[in-house]
Amino acid sequence: MIFSKEETILAYTVEKCPKCEKLNRRAFSKGDVLFTSSSKCTFCDGIVVIEKIYGEILQR
Amino acid sequence: MFSMSDDTDPLMMLVWVIPIIIFVFYGQQIQLIVTSGEIKKAIKKLDKFRSDSKKELIDYVKINFNSNDDPTKKIEQFLDYFTIMPVDMDPNGIVDKVRHTVRSREDYTRNHIQSLSPNIDEIELNRVQTLLEIASSLQMIHKIVNHMFLTAKKQKNYPLILPLQMMLPFIMEHAKAMNASVPAFKAGQPLGDGIGPMVVGKMMLNEEKEIISFQTALAKINYEQRKLFLVKAKGPGSTVGRPDDALQKIVSNNKIDAIIMIDAALKMEGEDSASVARGFGAAIGGIGTEKFQIEQIAIENKIPVFSIVVKQSVKEAITLMTKEIADQADNVRSQVYEMIIENTVEGQSVVVIGVGNTAGVPQ
Numbered sequence: 001m002i003f004s005k006e007e008t009i010l011a012y013t014v015e016k017c018p019k020c021e022k023l024n025r026r027a028f029s030k031g032d033v034l035f036t037s038s039s040k041c042t043f044c045d046g047i048v049v050i051e052k053i054y055g056e057i058l059q060r
Numbered sequence: 061m062f063s064m065s066d067d068t069d070p071l072m073m074l075v076w077v078i079p080i081i082i083f084v085f086y087g088q089q090i091q092l093i094v095t096s097g098e099i100k101k102a103i104k105k106l107d108k109f110r111s112d113s114k115k116e117l118i119d120y121v122k123i124n125f126n127s128n129d130d131p132t133k134k135i136e137q138f139l140d141y142f143t144i145m146p147v148d149m150d151p152n153g154i155v156d157k158v159r160h161t162v163r164s165r166e167d168y169t170r171n172h173i174q175s176l177s178p179n180i181d182e183i184e185l186n187r188v189q190t191l192l193e194i195a196s197s198l199q200m201i202h203k204i205v206n207h208m209f210l211t212a213k214k215q216k217n218y219p220l221i222l223p224l225q226m227m228l229p230f231i232m233e234h235a236k237a238m239n240a241s242v243p244a245f246k247a248g249q250p251l252g253d254g255i256g257p258m259v260v261g262k263m264m265l266n267e268e269k270e271i272i273s274f275q276t277a278l279a280k281i282n283y284e285q286r287k288l289f290l291v292k293a294k295g296p297g298s299t300v301g302r303p304d305d306a307l308q309k310i311v312s313n314n315k316i317d318a319i320i321m322i323d324a325a326l327k328m329e330g331e332d333s334a335s336v337a338r339g340f341g342a343a344i345g346g347i348g349t350e351k352f353q354i355e356q357i358a359i360e361n362k363i364p365v366f367s368i369v370v371k372q373s374v375k376e377a378i379t380l381m382t383k384e385i386a387d388q389a390d391n392v393r394s395q396v397y398e399m400i401i402e403n404t405v406e407g408q409s410v411v412v413i414g415v416g417n418t419a420g421v422p423q
Contacts, residue, residue: 009240009380011249033296034250034258034421035265052389053250053420055380 009055015039019046028053088218095218095225099209102228106202109239113195114139116242120191124184125177134176138169139196159349169193183248186275186297190245190419194238201235237375244380245298250420252376252385256322257421259392260292260414264423272309276301277423283397285406289314295418303344303413304353310411311357317408319358319365320399322392323415324385327371334384335371336392338399343367344415366403368395378417 011028015038022043032038037047083090114135121131143165146157166189173188174180180188205224212221244251250258264279267290272278277294280287289310293301310316323343327333342354342365358365370388400410 009243011247011380012383014386028247028249030247033248035262036422052383052386053381054383054386055244055249056383 006060008058008060010058011053011055013038013050014052014054015048016051017041017044017046017048020044023051024048089216092212092216092218092221095221096209096213099205099221099224099228102232103202103206103209105232106198106205106235109235110195110198110202113191113198113239113242116246117188117191117195120246121176121188124188125180127177129176131176134172135192135195138172138192139199141165141169141196155349155352158347159353162347162349182275183297186299187245187248187419190298190417191242194242194245198235198238201231205231233374237373237378240375241378244378245419248296248298248420250381250386251378251417252370252372252381253324253378253416254381254418254421255324255370255385255389255392256414256416257292257295257418257423258381258386258389258414259322259396260290260412261295261418261421261423262389262393263288263396263412264290264292269423273302273305275299276303276306278306278310279423284401286400286404287314287409288400289316289409289411290414291411292414292421292423293416293418295421295423298417298419300346300415300417302350303415304350304357307354307357307411307413311361311363314409316361316363316411318400318403318410319354319363319413320396320410321354321365321367321413321415322396323367323369324372324377325369326377327373331371333372333376334382334388336388336395337369337371338395339367339369341365341367343369364403366399368392368399 012025013028013032015024020041020043022041024042032050032053034050034053036050038050039048041048118132118135121135125131143161146154146161148154169189169192170185173185173192208224209221212224241251264277267279267281269277269279271294272291275294277292279290281290282288291303291306293299307319321343325343342351344351344354370385370392372385376382376385396412404410
């Protein structure tokens with residue numbers, strides 16, 4: 001057990017702009033739901049849509 | 061070195077002989093003590109999982125349900141509810157009996173959660189129902205493992221503890237996965253098991269949807285001169301819907317030429333996580349009643365059933381979806397379209413079912 005590492009799952013939300021196709025990854029925030037429009041695209045005037053929500057394991 | 065010559069020191073002989081005698085007469089008890097240590101540690105962990113999940117559930121209900129009454133007592137009552145499976149001495153009609161028992165339990169739980177807060181919305185209701193199922197399962201696992209351990213200890217019966225010792229790593233894997241799934245359910249995040257609904261949900265976007273069976277959504281679309289019936293559990297609440305009932309309704313009103321099922325499947329040791337595989341037959345887990353009904357419909361109507369599965373571990377299936385699984389969604393979707401073209405001709409109809417828990421996945 002002394003060699004076991006503590007695992008933390010970090011949740012991410014990936015947004016995609018349907019207009020310029022740019023992807024942006026940010027930390028998951030409460031209320032994020034797949035396929036919903038979330039905010040304005042930072043590259044063009046499009047509205048980004050949540051494409052993926054996933055977790056990555058961080059070992060400490 | 062091991063010779064028993066006359067000049068052997070009697071004291072040294074005792075050092076050899078005494079342990080042998082002890083092991084001959086008390087070997088089983090010694091093994092029981094050694095094994096008990098490992099099992100005790102596991103039971104302690106299971107007890108922690110049990111109490112943590114219960115606490116998380118009670119806290120969640122207290123925060124999110126605007127109820128003046130303390131829900132602790134009612135929740136504790138729900139956790140102790142058990143299900144007696146129907147007798148299977150005569151297997152004729154057993155599937156209907158099991159389905160009835162399981163659905164009655166689900167309906168009962170749902171109604172009683174609703175009684176805690178009558179104005180609760182469906183998403184919250186499903187979430188609490190799932191958390192309740194997790195807490196209840198963890199409580200049951202702890203109870204059974206503890207019972208088997210205490211019985212073996214009481215009887216001082218080492219062979220009785222062997223099956224438990226063998227099964228414990230698998231039991232712990234499931235219990236750890238269930239315990240780790242609580243934050244994802246609370247936050248309404250998609251799970252690894254949600255890959256099927258995620259694929260079909262995206263195909264349904266911007267299409268007209270209807271509720272075809274309990275907590276199950278249907279969208280009808282056209283693709284390359286073929287009619288597609290897209291079915292998935294109604295998201296983004298935590299539910300698996302009733303795809304078997306949905307299929308029954310579709311088939312009774314339409315001529316269906318193929319069924320394609322997309323689901324998560326448990327990977328074998330050594331297999332890559334998030335690998336995609338195609339096959340035949342109904343890809344659906346659970347207690348078996350839904351699989352039975354889907355197979356029955358397929359046989360009666362002579363409809364071939366194709367499936368696409370995304371391999372994953374138990375933990376990956378019920379915790380927040382991993383990047384590797386999420387990245388496969390587009391690939392699986394293109395494989396579904398490929399499968400439709402390969403196995404049907406123009407003018408035919410296909411039912412595409414996204415099987416799995418649709419938590420965090422709308423349509």
